[in-house]
Amino acid sequence: xxxxxxxxxxxxxxxxxxxxxxxxxxxxxxxxxxxxxxxxxxxxxxxxxxxxxxxxxxxxxxxxxxxxxxxxxxxxxxxxxxxxxxxxxxxxxxxxxxxxxxxxxxxxxxxxxxxxxxxxxxxxxxxxxxxxxxxxxxxxxxxxxxxxxxxxxxxxxxxxxxxxxxxxxxxxxxxxxxxxxxxxxxxxxxxxxxxxxxxxxxxxxxxxxxxxxxxxxxxxxxxxxxxxxxxxxxxxxxxxxxxxxxxxxxxxxxxxxxxxxxxxxxxxxxxxxxxxxxxxxxxxxxxxxxxxxxxxxxxxxxxxxxxxxxxxxxxxxxxxxxxxxxxxxxxxxxxxxxxxxxxxxxxxxxxxxxxxxxxxxxxxxxxxxxxxxxxxxxxxxxxxxxxxxxxxxxxxxxxxxxxxxxxxxxxxxxxxxxxxxxxxxxxxxxxxxxxxxxxxxxxxxxxxxxxxxxxxxxxxxxxxxxxxxxxxxxxxxxxxxxxxxxxxxxxxxxxxxxxxxxxxxxxxxxxxxxxxxxxxxxxxxxxxxxxxxxxxxxxxxxxxxxxxxxxxxxxxxxxxxxxxxxxxxxxxxxxxxxxxxxxxxxxxxxxxxxxxxxxxxxxxxxxxxxxxxxxxxxxxxxxxxxxxxxxxxxxxxxxxxxxxxxxxxxxxxxxxxxxxxxxxxxxxxxxxxxxxxxxxx
DNA sequence: GTTTACGCATCCCCG
DNA sequence: ATGCGTAAAC
Numbered sequence: 029x030x031x032x033x034x035x036x037x038x039x040x041x042x043x044x045x046x047x048x049x050x051x052x053x054x055x056x057x058x059x060x061x062x063x064x065x066x067x068x069x070x071x072x073x074x075x076x077x078x079x080x081x082x083x084x085x086x087x088x089x090x091x092x093x094x095x096x097x098x099x100x101x102x103x104x105x106x107x108x109x110x111x112x113x114x115x116x117x118x119x120x121x122x123x124x125x126x127x128x129x130x131x132x133x134x135x136x137x138x139x140x141x142x143x144x145x146x147x148x149x150x151x152x153x154x155x156x157x158x159x160x161x162x163x164x165x166x167x168x169x170x171x172x173x174x175x176x177x178x179x180x181x182x183x184x185x186x187x188x189x190x191x192x193x194x195x196x197x198x199x200x201x202x203x204x205x206x207x208x209x210x211x212x213x214x215x216x217x218x219x220x221x222x223x224x225x226x227x228x229x230x231x232x233x234x235x236x237x238x239x240x241x242x243x244x245x246x247x248x249x250x251x252x253x254x255x256x257x258x259x260x261x262x263x264x265x266x267x268x269x270x271x272x273x274x275x276x277x278x279x280x281x282x283x284x285x286x287x288x289x290x291x292x293x294x295x296x297x298x299x300x301x302x303x304x305x306x307x308x309x310x311x312x313x314x315x316x317x318x319x320x321x322x323x324x325x326x327x328x329x330x331x332x333x334x335x336x337x338x339x340x341x342x343x344x345x346x347x348x349x350x351x352x353x354x355x356x357x358x359x360x361x362x363x364x365x366x367x368x369x370x371x372x373x374x375x376x377x378x379x380x381x382x383x384x385x386x387x388x389x390x391x392x393x394x395x396x397x398x399x400x401x402x403x404x405x406x407x408x409x410x411x412x413x414x415x416x417x418x419x420x421x422x423x424x425x426x427x428x429x430x431x432x433x434x435x436x437x438x439x440x441x442x443x444x445x446x447x448x449x450x451x452x453x454x455x456x457x458x459x460x461x462x463x464x465x466x467x468x469x470x471x472x473x474x475x476x477x478x479x480x481x482x483x484x485x486x487x488x489x490x491x492x493x494x495x496x497x498x499x500x501x502x503x504x505x506x507x508x509x510x511x512x513x514x515x516x517x518x519x520x521x522x523x524x525x526x527x528x529x530x531x532x533x534x535x536x537x538x539x540x541x542x543x544x545x546x547x548x549x550x551x552x553x554x555x556x557x558x559x560x561x562x563x564x565x566x567x568x569x570x571x572x573x574x575x576x577x578x579x580x581x582x583x584x585x586x587x588x589x590x591x592x593x594x595x596x597x598x599x600x601x602x603x604x605x606x607x608x609x610x611x612x613x614x615x616x617x618x619x620x621x622x623x624x625x626x627x628x629x630x631x632x633x634x635x636x637x638x639x640x641x642x643x644x645x646x647x648x649x650x651x652x653x654x655x656x657x658x659x660x661x662x663x664x665x666x667x668x669x670x671x672x673x674x675x676x677x678x679x680x681x682x683x684x685x686x687x688x689x690x691x692x693x694x695x696x697x698x699x700x701x702x703x704x705x706x707x708x709x
Numbered sequence: 710g711t712t713t714a715c716g717c718a719t720c721c722c723c724g
Numbered sequence: 725a726t727g728c729g730t731a732a733a734c
Binding site (some may be wrong): 091454 | 710711713716720721722723724
Binding site (some may be wrong): 174175176455669 | 726727730734
């Protein structure tokens with residue numbers, strides 16, 4: 029995708045300056061499609077040509093894939109680039125925590141836990157602390173947040189470095205009365221994690237920062253990593269900003285690349301002001317702006333520039349197209365989501381018939397559920413597609429179940445995993461599972477002597493389970509072999525638990541294949557439990573199982589960041605879908621929605637199709653939508669060709685009207701009304 | 710006392 | 725599709 033550019037265009041002046049600024053702090057403000065990947069690629073190369081050892085270079089990126097890609101690209105010129113150290117903040121943290129765990133007081137093994145585990149722990153603790161009980165008087169129940177809300181409150185407070193009470197005030201004012209309980213819960217949760225040697229997602233960053241505050245460790249790392257580059261700097265959070273500062277403190281050889289107009293992750297704590305703080309923290313910072321866009325035709329950039337013009341806080345920059353030509357983006361209106369989806373699907377079929385490759389086309393949308401009608405239409409037309417984002421592979425129940433076996437083997441005190449597996453046995457619920465876990469904590473053998481359990485009908489199964497765990501523990505090395513044994517135990521249980529047994533069994537087979545690439549368990553678990561997994565969904569592992577074609581891409585705008593396609597469709601561009609309704613009463617949230625549209629638009633290289641449907645159907649209530657406020661200004665509309673002709677296409681309405689002359693052959697339902705009815709079940 | 714089955718509401722974006 | 729509360733079943 030990118031390689032053709034490398035040949036067509038030499039580095040421009042600004043890019044060259046960034047590539048040649050090897051010493052000291054540099055901030056590259058890089059607009060969409062301005063070749064920041066190339067800058068990093070060539071700067072790595074340049075460093076190595078200046079006799080910097082590749083091991084002295086650290087590249088921190090937003091996804092592991094991005095790090096891999098940049099290192100691979102630099103390696104085409106010089107194979108030594110493969111030795112450059114790179115990854116996400118979390119994977120970097122993970123490695124350092126492993127190396128220095130004793131400094132942190134983890135004398136023995138520790139486990140990383142994911143969000144679902146964290147939520148389970150929080151649910152458990154709130155019950156224990158009595159926060160979930162209804163008051164004795166029998167009156168109205170006092171409202172206490174559910175566990176996923178609790179986790180999100182704690183996580184927000186952590187990632188934004190704000191007090192819990194402030195978060196609640198702003199995001200969940202309905203729980204203001206119980207904020208004290210939530211703070212108590214937070215303490216209990218912290219204790220819970222420490223006692224069981226658990227590290228959750230947020231802890232990783234904090235532990236990394238704590239390690240970096242240790243002067244000895246910091247100096248050690250500064251010697252090891254003499255040149256540091258950070259990508260997607262606009263989406264780092266405050267803590268990550270501090271981590272970057274600490275990493276560069278002694279030598280100041282830090283280059284950060286980012287685009288404040290593409291900051292779209294504030295919901296998880298991203299703090300785009302890190303971009304503005306960088307020059308303050310590193311006073312000698314050289315700021316370089318990249319404004320020449322190599323990706324899109326000018327008409328597409330005209331729209332992008334117009335959309336972002338209203339933004340209040342930003343580094344001013346205007347994108348200029350290097351590639352000449354192209355047409356105005358089109359905006360089409362449809363009656364409902366079904367019509368819109370049908371048109372998009374047919375249009376894609378048309379492009380395909382004209383010779384376009386499906387994987388050079390994408391459809392982008394704000395929220396996952398907006399792609400459902402389209403998925404149906406694409407299936408009808410037999411167009412293969414992959415869906416980016418959505419439920420991730422490791423978050424599905426069956427994968428979590430199986431991984432729980434391995435996690436226990438890795439850390440016998442992983443109560444959450446014990447709980448999960450024990451509950452699989454027939455006749456074991458939360459209470460019994462809790463009792464067994466308590467007994468196990470005393471020593472593994474005890475359980476067999478418990479008269480209590482001996483009589484229960486699940487005792488046989490329990491014995492088998494414990495033997496299996498012991499066997500797995502003894503096995504030691506081979507991950508896929510361990511997984512295989514766990515699957516033998518799990519398959520029969522799974523048959524009862526899920527109706528779609530076969531589909532899930534296929535997933536697990538895929539997991540087994542992936543596991544063969546790992547030589548040790550903790551590496552495997554780290555990848556699949558705490559860090560960004562190598563694969564996000566099964567369809568991505570094996571995208572063309574059915575077709576020879578590389579599939580069309582459906583993606584949320586968030587997941588599309590950093591990617592590009594020849595042709596891009598952005599659908600559901602109505603006020604309420606983008607910006608989403610819940611953002612409406614918050615100015616900063618609305619600004620972020622605007623940047624989201626900017627990101628979506630700038631993904632397109634050649635053609636951009638925008639669309640929306642007028643008739644919405646949100647949570648059972650029909651509504652009539654207007655076009656997104658970000659498009660509905662004179663300036664922006666001037667950059668678009670609007671097409672209203674699709675609004676009243678097939679005679680969808682008339683059949684409902686004349687009830688007097690009832691005709692049995694006359695359709696009462698229309699395609700779209702049927703669709704709505706069916707969807708409501 | 711516990712487990713389980715069932716109906717109900719809810720679901721934004723993600724490392 | 726998941727998770728909760730309630731009611732029946734073990």
